[in-house]
Amino acid sequence: MAQSVKGTRDLFGNDVRWFQHIEESARRVFHRHGYEEIRTPILEEIEVFKRSVGESSDIVHKEMYDFMDKGNRHVVMRPENTAGVVRAAIQHKLLINNDPRLLFYVGPQFRYERMQAGRYRQFWQIGAESFGVATPESEAESLLLLFEFLHELGLKHLQLSINSVGTSECRPAFHAAIRAFFEARQERFCADCHRRIQENPLRVLDCKVPGCQEALEGHPLITDHLDEASRAHHERLKALLSAMDIPFVENPRLVRGLDYYSRTAFEVLSSDLGAQSALLGGGRYDGLVKQLGGPDTPAFGWAIGLDRLAILMQALHGDAPVQAPAVLIPLGDAATLKAFELVRQWWAQGCRVQLETRNANLKKAMTSANRLGAGMALLLGDGELEKGVLTAKNLSTGTQEEWLLEDVAAKLRA
């Protein structure tokens, strides 16, 4: 029997209901804030990611779904969506004046990784990207949007961690400080950290090995090495978040796995997600647009895991709310013709009605209406036709009554 490809899954029933619920919330909030949706291709040329996410990142050097297509192009199924959005924004000249440009996306992403709970090879992200504005105010707006969204979903008590990773001007000095600190006690660090200190020294800071965390005691703080502009930026963002009552903690060891971040970096973890605890992450990426060949454009954004949001929603609220339609069951040829006429009117008025089209006996029709979870069964036979009514049976209480045909639409919507 054919099976879905390893690491991919079919979404249906309760899962897809949660996905829809989450996406609808997101779209509502994005539209309120003036964000426009953008949909970029799943396939991108490999260079888009090598030049943005960074060759030293795990995403690029071990997790990409890449292949040669029939035209001998080296393509990748996108492992994240920011690089593609930036590529598209440059290609279509959306960023030429450095006007604010607010974009969001919802879509599947692909990383070739070992399966684990909450980690799939095809997973979904919702993301927000804010282009053209370098201020901490634009970051506060984006984070406020994010927390409005989380609040609409009923998710509270999530802890926002923030840090500043500085800029390309002040980072070299910090790298030097970290290297000096590392070399003085290198025998205490794990093998991975020895690799990281060469490739991306910041990543030593968030090594999960307990020994490394202990060895990091007293490590130089990037916040002590920020230049004046970055330090002021960071302080201003913290003041704005406090003023907006968005709770956060400062985590000087927070480093993100993508190379393009500058200044603000942040993430939210959840203890309800097991080992794959990252729910969302983001930050400022002022150099990326230029790096990919566009105008020098500041930018800030985040991405949240839809699959993991759905896990949290299920844990917090149980099954997704479901509104099953009423079922109209016609009995006999004359009633069937009349039923088509009726449902067309009801549908036009926005009523949720499913038409029984099997010409089956009533018992069978009632049985499947019940299994479907329908609230109402609407029976239309010759007797009802003559009187201009139908028999409406409430399937949860078992009571039934006659409704005038002209009243049905109003009663269904009540």
Place this chain on the structure above:
RNA sequence: GCGGCUGUAGUUCAGUUGGUUAGAGCACUGGAUUGUGAUUCCAGGUGUCGAGGGUUCGAGUCCCUUCAGCCGCCCCA
């Protein structure tokens, strides 16, 4: 990419030191009831024991390979 565990009906699971025809609850199908579901009663097992190979007189059970899932590492959403 590394380590550990699991896989039996639609589903949740049982199945003894390897031993006859692989079982149970729920679900499902038919009937009691051809204009009434859910509830009740009666009847029905619906299976390539994940797949392939091996050991054996004999394999759901032991061995190897493989596929899939779960848990952890790495990483991240």
